[in-house]
Amino acid sequence: MGWRTHDPERDAAAYVSGEMGQSERERFEAHVLGCDDCWGEVSIGRDGRAMAEAAREMAPAGLSDSIRGVVSAGPIPQPARRRLALVPAAVLLLAIVVVVGALLGSRGEPGPIAAAVAAARTQTIAARGPSVHPAPDLARMGLALVVDGRVELAGLPSDAFLYRTSSGDSVVLFVSDESFPVARDATLREMGNGGWSARSDGMTLVCGDRPTNYLVIAQDPSLVGLVEHAFVSGTLIRSGRRCFLLRPCD
Amino acid sequence: MGAMDLVYNIARRMERSPEDARDLVQDTYLSAFSAWTKGSKPDRVEPWLATICLNLGRSRYRRSRRALREVPLELARGAVDRSDPESEALASLDAAALHQAMWTLDEGQRIALALVDICGLSTTEAAQVMGTPRGTVLSRLHRGRRALAHVMSEHVDRGEP
Numbered sequence: 001m002g003w004r005t006h007d008p009e010r011d012a013a014a015y016v017s018g019e020m021g022q023s024e025r026e027r028f029e030a031h032v033l034g035c036d037d038c039w040g041e042v043s044i045g046r047d048g049r050a051m052a053e054a055a056r057e058m059a060p061a062g063l064s065d066s067i068r069g070v071v072s073a074g075p076i077p078q079p080a081r082r083r084l085a086l087v088p089a090a091v092l093l094l095a096i097v098v099v100v101g102a103l104l105g106s107r108g109e110p111g112p113i114a115a116a117v118a119a120a121r122t123q124t125i126a127a128r129g130p131s132v133h134p135a136p137d138l139a140r141m142g143l144a145l146v147v148d149g150r151v152e153l154a155g156l157p158s159d160a161f162l163y164r165t166s167s168g169d170s171v172v173l174f175v176s177d178e179s180f181p182v183a184r185d186a187t188l189r190e191m192g193n194g195g196w197s198a199r200s201d202g203m204t205l206v207c208g209d210r211p212t213n214y215l216v217i218a219q220d221p222s223l224v225g226l227v228e229h230a231f232v233s234g235t236l237i238r239s240g241r242r243c244f245l246l247r248p249c250d
Numbered sequence: 251m252g253a254m255d256l257v258y259n260i261a262r263r264m265e266r267s268p269e270d271a272r273d274l275v276q277d278t279y280l281s282a283f284s285a286w287t288k289g290s291k292p293d294r295v296e297p298w299l300a301t302i303c304l305n306l307g308r309s310r311y312r313r314s315r316r317a318l319r320e321v322p323l324e325l326a327r328g329a330v331d332r333s334d335p336e337s338e339a340l341a342s343l344d345a346a347a348l349h350q351a352m353w354t355l356d357e358g359q360r361i362a363l364a365l366v367d368i369c370g371l372s373t374t375e376a377a378q379v380m381g382t383p384r385g386t387v388l389s390r391l392h393r394g395r396r397a398l399a400h401v402m403s404e405h406v407d408r409g410e411p
Contacts, residue, residue, distance in 0.1 A: 048395025052367035059258035
């Protein structure tokens with residue numbers, strides 16, 4: 001059976017883009033073997049595609065931070081930005097993170113989980129105000145508190161605490177008076193503190209409800225386990241204002 | 251590819267300088283948020299962000315009236331037949347030359363390459379983003395690929411780094 005049409009440019013484009021179905025592709029390949037025009041176009045199309053792919057770039061590391069900085073700087077002389085500048089900057093940035101995060105990498109996750117993962121991935125805690133709970137002190141574990149605050153994870157109010165190790169790894173602890181939804185494909189844990197663990201968008205998550213609802217997210221699973229253990233055990237978790245857990249202050 | 255990377259790669263094909271590209275990414279995210287608050291709920295966020303970025307980039311271009319084809323490279327003249335241009339060209343590619351070569355393409359070709367080959371959208375999605383029939387996208391895509399291969403082949407022929 002011959003090829004249905006003879007449009008070397010469009011056929012080569014669809015073929016090189018991998019957008020032909022199997023039967024269509026087989027018929028086209030049979031045609032290409034006997035058609036110098038299509039053979040040449042496919043060949044050059046492959047070359048060009050490989051070069052275009054090689055032009056792919058990563059967004060600059062500080063781009064998301066710079067967006068936050070511009071938003072926080074106040075009114076910007078463009079109509080769209082002027083309107084947005086009326087919104088508190090932190091709320092705006094949180095909303096961007098939450099909206100994009102909820103739509104993207106954590107596709108299929110419940111909104112609060114997607115938002116939390118997005119915040120952990122971007123290491124962005126856009127606080128609406130001070131945290132309700134005092135920040136757990138994890139300094140003895142080599143974790144420095146970078147930022148904390150009150151956030152809303154797709155409608156779920158929570159405190160967020162972003163820590164960083166000396167090597168630059170980050171981990172985010174969310175603490176809420178409300179239960180976190182269960183992540184998609186989560187594994188329920190019957191041992192230890194119960195709760196669940198999951199992987200989402202390259203991040204490791206653990207969640208529990210004792211002594212209060214918490215969610216720990218980091219790229220490094222061992223870091224997640226370390227923070228969860230410290231948080232749950234409470235032996236290292238104190239703030240300058242008051243003890244974080246129910247355990248009495250010494 | 252993450253959303254920020256996707257938008258940045260499109261912005262880099264809409265704006266010549268990295269600084270302007272960063273501004274365009276910022277505008278894209280702000281507009282996306284504004285649209286979201288007004289009820290825009292896309293099924294897929296990547297084409298949605300790509301559309302916003304593309305429209306904003308075009309608006310900026312119209313405002314500034316800058317010529318998009320202000321390319322200093324004299325790379326785009328003629329075609330060179332090569333038996334294996336890919337291996338020779340890829341072996342000698344450098345990011346700056348490749349980026350400049352992309353700017354020798356027509357805008358439609360450059361955007362088609364950015365959306366499909368760099369950002370990974372399907373040609374159907376790219377057609378929606380660009381507001382053109384899929385067949386037009388396929389043509390632009392192929393002509394862009396062909397032109398890029400030719401430009402880079404000449405670049406390699408001249409022995410430029």
